[in-house]
Amino acid sequence: MIYDYVHTDLAGTLVLAGDENGLRHLNFVGGKHPVAIQGNWQRDAAHFTPVKTQLAAYFAGERKSFDVDLCPEGTPFQMAVWSALLKIPYGKVVSYEWIARHIGRPGAVRAVGAANGRNPISIIIPCHRVIGKNGNLTGYGGGLDLKQRLIQLENPNVLSG
Known part of the structure; x- marks a missing residue:
């Protein structure tokens, strides 16, 4: 490695x-x-x-996507969640519930949250774009302050409600 x-x-x-x-x-x-x-x-x-x-x-706000070979390691469920994260457009946020529905596991919202929290490739696999169903920021490996700053870097209006 x-x-x-x-x-x-x-x-x-x-x-x-x-x-x-x-x-x-x-x-x-x-x-x-x-x-x-x-x-x-x-x-x-x-x-x-x-x-x-x-x-x-x-x-610097000059790039909206990444061109990097990714090779995360995880369970099939984690891999499905991380794959779904890659489909969230730059500047958008979705809920854990959206991810659960997107991977065909609508009852697995908490498991989606756990998989999101174990994302091994932060920022590039954009787990920061996932927020609570009520619009609140929830858990982030780099802290909620950083999560908010990343979301606002991508779209200053997304959290302004």
């Missing part, structure tokens, strides 16, 4: 990790589910140059 760090003004320090199959992790260093760098992992800043460039453009 290859890893490196990227520092952002908006999201703080992020850790990137992946291999020849693609990006496996993009996590907040101080978040709820930080990636544990293993002793056999190799740090290689150049390997992630395209991802870092795209993230910088995203945080």
Whole structure:
């Protein structure tokens, strides 16, 4: 596994990790589910140059989508949730209930929330675009303040009600 760090003004320090199959992790260093760098992992800043460039453009408001090979690992249910997250358009928010219906599991709202919370590739797989049914912000690995800032970066009017 290859890893490196990227520092952002908006999201703080992020850790990137992946291999020849693609990006496996993009996590907040101080978040709820930080990636544990293993002793056999190799740090290689150049390997992630395209991802870092795209993230910088995203945080500058100049990029609305990412062109990165992704290789998250999870259960089939988690993978279905993460796939649904990739379908949420830039600047939009949806509810956990919407995701549950979208994956054909309308009764699995809480499980969707749990899978959303275990998303290993934050920002690129946009779990920040999921809010509560009542429009309230709910859980985010980087904290609710960051979730709100990411949503407002994409669409300053989306949370103004």
